[in-house]
Amino acid sequence: MHRLIPFALAVFASPAAAAIEGERVQITGEVIDTWCYFSGVMGGPDAVVGSAHRTCALWCSAGGIPVGLLAPDGQVYMVLKMAGDDRTAGGDTSLNIAAHTIEADGMLYRRDGMNYLVVEKITADQDIINATHEDFGVIPGFAIPDSEALK
């Protein structure tokens, strides 16, 4: 019995052994900026998604803020890889689909109340289908500079 203890300690100390069991999932959702969504800094959750918030979503994605996938049931999945790309701190793959609704195939991990998603493949990209600008204008209001009105 005692001979098993060092082995058990070694297993629990190594990074790979710390991994938890994932679940293969297919999730459809919008690629969101998790800071604005969770913090309320720009307003309510309904206002910081879709076309109204698309420019801000670009800024936050380029700024290295984690992106999430917001499913229709309100669940948010924090994305740790997007289409196999682990450069989620400001990388191009997530930036190019900011505010798009995608269908994702990947592995889901849960820890401490949060959902973590490793998107292995984007099986469909529906582009931006959430036309929130019709209800909210643009969020934040300065997303479109005043100079655009003069053109």
Next chain:
Amino acid sequence: MIRPTLKRSIICFAALAMPATAQDFSEGSEAREWGLYAEQKALFTATVTDPLCVLTGDCADNCGAGNRQVVLVREADDVMIFPLKNAQSAFNGAVADLAPFCGQTVDVDGLLIDDPEIGAMSVYMVQRIRPEGGDWQRANTWTDDWAAKNPDASGDGPWFRRDPRVRQQIEEEGYLGLGKEVDKAFIADWF
């Protein structure tokens, strides 16, 4: 009858399996309030690490060297905290500030957001970092990091108006992402 050592192990594993609880980590915090949903000042000790490594066993050198997201595994309760934001006010994440401390134990001070209703559990805005044996430093390096990577984008105005990738996206799809014609009609109505 359960032997004491086994009982301790069961309690230990049960504690690890428990979801994050609403503990108070505000003591000693000097975090600036932002008026965010469910914000709580929080100062705690944690290890900076790579969430892909922790969750999946896919480990990169130096936590991905600034390309991957990083997390904080809190020493007090082993809860994995996801930093979404640094201390700057211009759409900046926390990786540039935290990744240099990959694998190290640090003290962090900032704002936790705990709003289970919208799925926000254990997410964080880090405002300052203190490495072991070091001094507090502001978590505000993102814009300097961006400037070093984008020497051709210097000029007036905030970085997000000058960023070449953002500008290209807006040029191609407009501010709303629905094309230039939709933008044109919207701007005519909005301004």
